[in-house]
Amino acid sequence: MKNYHLTAGPSELYFTVEQHIQQALKENIAVVSHRSAAFQDMFGFTVSQVKEMLGVPADFHVVFTGSATEVWERLAQNCITKKSAHFVNGSFSERFHAFAEAWGMETQKIEKPLGEGFNLNEVDIDKDVDFIAITQNETSTGVQFPVEDIYSLRKEHPNAIIAIDAVSSVPYLNIDFNQIDSLFFSVQKGMGLPAGLGVWIFNEKCVDRAKEIKATGRHLGGYHDIFTLLKNASKNMTPATPNALGLYTLGKVSEDLIRRDMDIVRSETDYKAALLYGAVNAHKDLDYAVKEERVRSKTVIVIDVKEGRSAKDLMTYLSDKGLIVSSGYGANKATQIRIANFPTHSKELYFQLVDLIEAW
Amino acid sequence: MKNYHLTAGPSELYFTVEQHIQQALKENIAVVSHRSAAFQDMFGFTVSQVKEMLGVPADFHVVFTGSATEVWERLAQNCITKKSAHFVNGSFSERFHAFAEAWGMETQKIEKPLGEGFNLNEVDIDKDVDFIAITQNETSTGVQFPVEDIYSLRKEHPNAIIAIDAVSSVPYLNIDFNQIDSLFFSVQKGMGLPAGLGVWIFNEKCVDRAKEIKATGRHLGGYHDIFTLLKNASKNMTPATPNALGLYTLGKVSEDLIRRDMDIVRSETDYKAALLYGAVNAHKDLDYAVKEERVRSKTVIVIDVKEGRSAKDLMTYLSDKGLIVSSGYGANKATQIRIANFPTHSKELYFQLVDLIEAW
Structure with a gap:
């Protein structure tokens, strides 16, 4: 059985994954240099497919990390100036909040009991918040955050960076990227891929924010700060030798879903x-x-x-x-x-x- | 052809990798929860094989990162108190030095032209150095750092943490772990595995050092600080959902090499x-x-x-x-x-x- x-x-892995891995091994995807044209083509293909699948506008950037957990850290380091608001109603939204605190940020914690969602009429985000963290789908409780509510928040807080944890709602989630600034996910849930890859999507506002923060003298992290990730991604590359098999299968399964x-x-x-x-x-x-x-x-x-x-x-x-x-x-x-x-x-x-x- | x-x-991948990946897919290695007993067994097996292959003493810890590049950052954050010495004679030793500087450490740079090694008679490590970084094999130039020289440094600097970048010399490198404190590598070189995994080995002295640093109020990093990595590894787990296929194949190829x-x-x-x-x-x-x-x-x-x-x-x-x-x-x-x-x-x-x- x-x-x-x-x-x-x-x-469960997406049903085409095994065949894509076999093809990847045949094509030497895990063997060729991550500084070669063959790698750059593969990276570019994967980014294009992820963007098409999720409806990501051309001017958004796509970079890769080891996990979605890593993206919490990168956002805290690079994109929260001083104070972040967190909608917390489960273990994963709680953890992102803990990351921001650990990196020395002031935080506003907007909390609901497990199993409950948020009613924006009851929520008052502090005026000095510069970053809003939303777990669009809480894997621990099965509570989602409706996209309409995200759009309302956007209207009320045009200057804050709005970052969406979509770990367990991609690729189902249908969101207007023009009303958010960043979205991230890992590949082992909705995409049906072997774990070991986080996908971090963000717009120029996030980059500008990081520049402002850097100008104050804060260290934004080392090999995976937003600038290093971006500089490499602009050449269809990664800062360190990456999980190339994961990148390849992500592109291929995205293509499969687009075709479907x-x-x-x-x-x-x-x-x-x-x-x-x-x-x-x-x-x-x-x-x-x-x-x-x-x-x-x-x-x-x-x-x-x-x-x-x-x-x-x-x-x-x-x-x-x-x-x-x-x-x-x-x-x-x-x-x-x-x-x-x-x-x-x-x-x-x-x-x-x-x-x-x-x-x- | x-x-x-x-x-x-x-x-080139090690010749057994394809067969191990197929077996991993059959055994649902990439599908089972990273909080399950099946995962814990696999993690424990991989650690045991890596230790046996490299002759790592029982009291050393083995944890996993996204890359060896990441380990540079973790060492700078967790194990350099104030000042590190770096033997620099190529691009990779240079980059580790840059990481330490970026994290605000004082550094002593001991430099040689590309293609040359170090003569310890000419080297004078500053008295206040608490960490010594050695690239045992410079992938950019093909210069190695003889283990006998590492043992000499150990004798002269018993209190400093000695960390060995063995990225392109594992599994060939035959080193006495009792004369070093940490060693790290990535899997896509000598091990012949698909990239996307760093292996970080360290002793209790590194953990004690991190405790001392933490006590001063310094933030040692988030999801992958030495304590979080260790707490999870002690249960044969990882902080975030890991590259389980990579962990599995690392254990299997290590076993193959031990058998050979x-x-x-x-x-x-x-x-x-x-x-x-x-x-x-x-x-x-x-x-x-x-x-x-x-x-x-x-x-x-x-x-x-x-x-x-x-x-x-x-x-x-x-x-x-x-x-x-x-x-x-x-x-x-x-x-x-x-x-x-x-x-x-x-x-x-x-x-x-x-x-x-x-x-x-």
Whole structure:
């Protein structure tokens, strides 16, 4: 029996990944110099595909790090002048906040309990905030931050840098980049790739901000400050020898998704989410972990297991049938399960999942 | 015709890599959670194999970064209290020095022209130096730093942290870890693996040093400071979702080399180096780039092309026969070529290379 990973961390690989890796080995992608024209062509192709897939405007920059976690550090070092506001309602938004504090920034923490989203009418961002951090999809709780709310924040705070953690919503997320300044993700979730690569997208405003900060004498970091990353990326290169296999497969899977059509990829995600949430709603022992529909994630589906039944039993039951899902995160480990809804998870797989959940 | 990369950057993959990647994909190495027991087992195996391969004592720690370049930054942040001494005779030792300066350290730069090694009788390390950086094998020039000289420095400077950049000498390098405090490398050179992973080995003295520095209030970096790396490694984990495919193949290729026997791996390297240097010596238009035998690298062989012949022609001649070598680095691009001598480069490949060079 083959196991399918519907996990919200690393997840099932996109079905074309194995073939792309084999092709990469044939083409010596991991062997040629990262200062060669062959590498530059590959880097340029990957950037072009990522931009097309996500609708990134031509004047935005795309650079690569070791992880999305690294991007938190790079943003704190390079793009927060003095004070950042953080919407915190889960472990990952909390961690970005902790990074900003560790790098000596003043912070405003706008907090909600786990499982809840934000109501902008209740939020008052401090006037001296120069950076706003938004986790568009909290992998730990399955709460999303609607793009309309991001656009409202943009209008109210035109000068602040707005940075979007889209780790578990790319490539589903359909966002107007002209209303944000930076977005980042890692490749092992929605893209279905082996981990080991963070993707950091940002506009010229972020670069200008870093210049201003640097002019004050602050050290913005070493080999991966925004200038070094950018100087190399402008030549289709990286500062250090990179995970070239990861870069190559990212470009190829992005191309696959573009060919499939991003509208279809997104509507399939909606369809599978509706299917699974419907089964949760109909089940007497299950409930939505995120009660408010407006902020309920389509890509990380978190389910409450009611008292009397056990989340662990549900996980074991599914894994006995070959479907591996994630446990609840942190404090919710005993009472929740989390199920990824990424492009690699087919409708057929979701039919099977829903049948099993109904029968539980 | 198959091309063979004898390049000194990324190089030909070790011949078992493709099969290990296929096995990794079968075993879901890139899919399972980096917080799972399966991941922990894999991480533990890789650390054990790296330690056995290089003779690392049990009380040393092994952690992983995105690149060896990243380790320069981590050492500067975590292990240099105030002043570091750097032996600089090429681009990579120069860059480590630049990192220390950028992080606000005082530095002593002990410099030699490209192609020359150090004579410790001429070197006087400042009394207030607390950290000594040694590039054991300069990839840019093919100059090595003999281990006996490292042991002499240890005796004279028992309190300084001695950190060894072994990027292009692992796994050939046979060093007594009890006479150093830290060693680091990346996997795309001597190990013959796809790039995207740095390996940082250090002892408890480095951890104590970081504790002392932290106590002064200095921020040692974020997600990859020595404490966060260590706390995770002690559970066979990483702070962020890592390049799990890279970790797995590193463990497997280390195991392959141990099975082959490290003494044999090293003596084959010596044999191939002798063969190639012999051909260089016998050729009227070629010369050793490193004149002093004592510091002439066995793993990165740099050849001067005498006036009247062209290094570029030699590279093209070899590449027409399927053998890809590196150009000279930086200022030496027009007059030198660099040839890697790693475990993946077989004796048969070297016979062919030497025949071609003799006939040029």
